[in-house]
Amino acid sequence: KLTLDPGAAALLDTLHAAGYAAYAVGGCVRDSLLGRTAHDWDLCTSALPQQVMELFGAEQCIPTGLQHGTATIKYGGQLYETTTFRTEGSYTDGRHPDAVQFVPDVREDLARRDFTINAMAYNEAEGLVDPFGGQKDLQNGLLRAVGEPQQRFTEDALRILRLYRFAARFGFALDAATARAARQLAPHLDCISAERIQEELAKLLAAPQPGAYLEPAVLAVVLPELTPAALDAAKPVVDACPAGEENLPVRWAALLGALGETDTRRVLKRLRCSNACIEETAVLVRETAGKGVCRSFSEDRPLGWDPAAAGSRAGDGMARFVSEEKASAHPGDIHIRRLLGRYGLCTVERLCALCAALHPQNAPDCALAAQRARQLEADGVCCRVSQLAVNGRDLMAAGIPAGPALRRVLEALLDGVIRAEYPNEKPALLAAAQKISAS
């Protein structure tokens, strides 16, 4: 017995009371059986789209795809995608059915779905409808195509990527025949749009440990820029990076970093990634190129970072780091402060994570660097021009001419503060500004 989302339960009741068959279906049933929280509850019903619209009214019902049988019902502040039981006709483009046909039986609808674990329906009266052994496959941790895998992947090549995406999300194994067909038909992925490929790859990369699911036959088609050797080398790095959608740029950088910044940008642009994602990934690739940032985190490590020394003074926490002026004299701190000023804390934390994944032997130092960055940020230690104890107006009042030169003086002042040449105090900064602008 599964616990239905209250909104889904109420909508199923309404459909049943009106005489229609109706179930929760797909991902929500799978996730509930796994004991995970389902993020959205999809429903399926024998009611035709028009009947769904009539039953719930134009107020509550959005016609999101009536020709495919889909209406979205608003209930209790949530949205429920409700689709009429349907079969799909032939696929001539390897992606979209030429026509869909509405059918009265949920089992026919389940048969068009991609994997057994996604092809289960549930309602309270009938319990689980599971004609393809989805529950057993869930228990055994197995991804298996519904029906003949060759045919199902030929109909819609996107299912090949979905296979690895779902397997990676749950850490499941692949049914042998399903895996064979996926590898064999991977070249068909060339008919899938870049956006869809990117979406699927992103979900795959967000999984806990995607390395083993980065199938070379698939990657050769969707990311031909990456050589098989580069892919092999990237797998453990990707796995060692933090998971989750919010860390995607780190994972992209781990996967593509060997291509260098320019080609990484080119690949992500081709895949229609967002500009924000491209920029962030590019920064991560650039700053970790060669030994890059890792060198400063590790080899130029300031005294205060010695984990052994820190341990010997257990209890004083971050206080083990010397005062700001002294700490600033440490090359590691200088580098972290520059990075903080340039990119902000979030990116610096990602850089540390990527560094640790790339160079596991430096992982402890990278973790300390991230910790140090958080501390510097929390303490409001000066890392940006905006944090200087003087601003442009102060400098102009002191006789420094306005214009681009002013910006240059401010940047130079910041650099001096970070290198601890003088404290971040107004008199010292004004004196330094005079020297800088005279030089």
Ligand code: ATP
């Ligand atoms: P998620 O949690 O990622 O949303 P989901 O199972 O809900 O997982 P969706 O992509 O939202 O996945 O699709 C909903 C359901 O529709 C799937 O569970 C599956 O039954 C079916 N489905 C989706 N895409 C396909 C496809 N390309 N081929 C066959 N069935 C599909």
Ligand code: MG
């Ligand atoms: Mg879904």
